Amino acid sequence: MANIITSCRILCSILLLFVPAFSPMFYILYLVAGFTDMIDGTIARKTGTANEFGSRLDTLADIAFVVVCMIKLFPVLIIPTWLCIWIGVIAIIKVFNIISEYIVQKKFAAKHTLMNKVTGVVLFILPLTLSIVDLKYSGGFVCTIAILAAVQEGHLIRTENHKFKRS
Numbered sequence: 001m002a003n004i005i006t007s008c009r010i011l012c013s014i015l016l017l018f019v020p021a022f023s024p025m026f027y028i029l030y031l032v033a034g035f036t037d038m039i040d041g042t043i044a045r046k047t048g049t050a051n052e053f054g055s056r057l058d059t060l061a062d063i064a065f066v067v068v069c070m071i072k073l074f075p076v077l078i079i080p081t082w083l084c085i086w087i088g089v090i091a092i093i094k095v096f097n098i099i100s101e102y103i104v105q106k107k108f109a110a111k112h113t114l115m116n117k118v119t120g121v122v123l124f125i126l127p128l129t130l131s132i133v134d135l136k137y138s139g140g141f142v143c144t145i146a147i148l149a150a151v152q153e154g155h156l157i158r159t160e161n162h163k164f165k166r167s
Helices: 002-016 024-046 052-076 081-105 114-129 135-166
Strands: none
Touching: 002 024, 002 052, 024 052, 024 114, 052 114, 081 135, 114 135
16 A cells, blocks of 8 residues: 555656646645655555565655656746755765665665655745745755755765674
């Protein structure tokens, strides 16, 4: 059941490509995708069906959702250069973390830390607030949390690697 819900997020992400940004259908699909992200893991844990495949599917769905939202929103937003650079730095750190995790664990995985979850929540809320909060403020807030989460994730990967080498 949880994997079906996660798959719905992927479907909503694909459908978002075909609707205008900030249209009523965009918001409906966006909110459904966000809701599925909130409940799939909880359902998997409560039903005892949490597994590696579901975790990877969730990560894939998250990436698809974020990439589609970037494709839809970046062209219609006026994003300050400094914010674009900050987003790029965060992306580089995240890619470095994924590569580091592969080197350590021999698998591609993302850490589901509390900070990464907080980042996901504030990133999800950001498009919903654009009509009332200037992007330079909301974007700066989201990037601050995201970079802290990315650094924490990198630290955890290196710490696990250190423990792994000692064992």
